[in-house]
Amino acid sequence: MTAVTLAAARRERILQEAVRQGLLDPEQSLLAAFVDLDGVAATVGALHEAFAGLGGDGPRHGAGSGPSAPPRVLHAFAAKANCLVPVLRELAGLGMGCEVASAGELARALAAGFPAERIVFDAPAKTRAELERALALGVAVNADGFQELERIADILARRPSASRIGVRLNCQIGGGRIAAMSTATSTSKFGVPLTDPGNRERLIRAFAEHPWLTWVHTHTGSQGCPLDLMARGVARAVEFADEVEAAFGPGRVEGVDIGGGLPVNFADDEVTPGFATYVEQLRAHAPNLFRRGYRVVTEFGRSLLAKNGFLAAYVEYTKTAGGRPIAVTHAGVQVAARTVFGPDAWPLRIEAHDGYGTVRRGRPVRQDVAGPACFAGDLLARDRALPLLHPGDLVVVPDTGAYYFSTPFHYNSLPEPAVHGVRVRADGGIEFPLIRPAQDPWGLSARDGVGVPPREPAGAPVPGVR
Structure with missing residues (x-):
């Protein structure tokens, strides 16, 4: 068969x-x-295997080495794809991290047992309270824009954090066939639009002013986005990371969060494209992701579940x-x-x-x-x-x-x-x-703060009906 x-x-x-x-x-x-938990384990295994041969020059400056060093590649499951705590707990046991996009997802990731250092907080509208909590916990944070970077700077001036902090770039590489799933268009709501006038220079200044800013993040889109488009988006982010390193020295950018977005074949049971195919596209379009020794975070969701x-x-x-x-x-x-x-x-x-x-x-x-x-x-x-x-x-x-x-x-x-x-x-x-x-269904009214209506026994008379 x-x-x-x-x-x-x-x-x-x-x-x-x-x-x-x-x-x-x-x-x-x-x-x-x-949810086929055996299948989930096999898919996670395929993901780890595809990225296992990631090249590079070893640990980056300041990244450490030995058994306690951070992982070369952290695969952070996108909780939005399936936020049920037992499923997240299963993924944590398989060596995954967790990418969250709201306070509720963060709470679920913590309840599932993900260590804070393996959680990545991405959201376009993080409140000050949410940022303070994430930074206090040591959760990784990707800022979605310049105003959020300034809010983080204000929080860190009062309370240092162990969190690794990055900034999301909109590399404006274009969209796929599903507009709602395309996050790297010229007018996307996500990230700092990299090619808008003055933004590249402003980002370089942000790295100069904020020594805690050590990561670059991008995500081109998901279903409907071809692999080469996704890989070219990553390439733009890596090019920017290289530019920061050229300005401030090797090791200034610790890693690149390349997002997720691997599309799924809904036509039949064939699993295509595979993670290994995507890695091939990354090697072709973004070779410095491998050569420069950057740490890498991925944020796959749909393709895993x-x-x-x-x-x-x-x-x-x-x-x-x-x-x-x-x-x-x-x-x-x-x-x-x-x-x-x-x-x-x-x-x-x-x-x-x-x-x-x-x-x-x-x-x-x-x-x-x-x-x-x-x-x-x-x-x-x-x-x-x-x-x-x-x-x-x-x-x-x-x-x-x-x-x-x-x-x-x-x-x-x-x-x-x-x-x-x-x-x-x-x-x-x-x-x-x-x-x-x-x-x-008879208990749903409890969510509205009212009591549960009594159930009528089978065959009981209905009021007003003879």
Whole structure:
């Protein structure tokens, strides 16, 4: 069997066992999500392997050496991709760091056990209180602009910090095919626009004035951005780091945070592009990243988790409208907001299974796969050719381990589904450690500061109805 067919077979087996164990049930557990923890470990291993041969001249000036020296490359998982604490804890155990973009993500990273020195705080709107906390903890901080650099300078004048501090550059290299995912356009909200008049000189002055400023950060974008565009963005950042070193001496820039953004193949189960392919692009476009001995931080997210997670939901009803079959399921905008609101940019595969989890192999019929939300556009797929779905069937949505069920959208007060980890034991048995329990829809009002309404027992009379 090929790797692609093995992945599909593994997914089917997991689904069947989840049904057998009652994690999916047409009356009680209508929607559930799964994170393949074995797959996560394998993907992290591939990332470490791809960067293992990073060249250079050894530790930089002041970086130290020996067993207590900082890592040559720190892979910091982008928490926004999947911020569930048990998932983050798993990644911490695999030697990852964590990139956070809010106080909430920072709190989750700390709860997951990441040491402060392995956490990177990136956000365009950090408050003074957030910066003070991060700097007190020793978390790495990448300033998003000149005003933030001055705020950091003011804090450090009163309280020194062990944090490594960098500045984010917008290298203005251009965008990919998804505008919302392109962060290096000429007018991007992120970072200091490097080619705007006077900014390069102003950045050099910032390094002259602030000896604690020792890192350069850039991130060109993610899904929809070609690898060579990403690598050329890194090259611009490395060129600037080289310029700082030429002005102030070797070792003035300790490292370069190259961001993440490796795109994911959503068309099938093939894992492409791989991390090794991206490293090849970096060697071609940004050779000084390797030759000059800079320390490196990466911030991959989607490429580590997307293909290691899937959703499964029951079909509640089917109907036909205008001659097109429609399957109404329990998975929609609340767990697939990007696909529902941007179907052309974020198409997802749909797999048809019977109620026991076995793949349906009937004649493909063009049909819509709809979600439960109360608006017409809540569709996982439009006019998609699938074996005809029936009430009680299961639809599986692969490649949703990042940015989907881990970040639910609470439209219609739809509850968050349970998320289960998946591990296959040596004897072939499957374990499902709970990552997040399912929300009880009857308990949602507690979030609003009111009591939980009483449940009416089955068959109880409804007030006002005879």
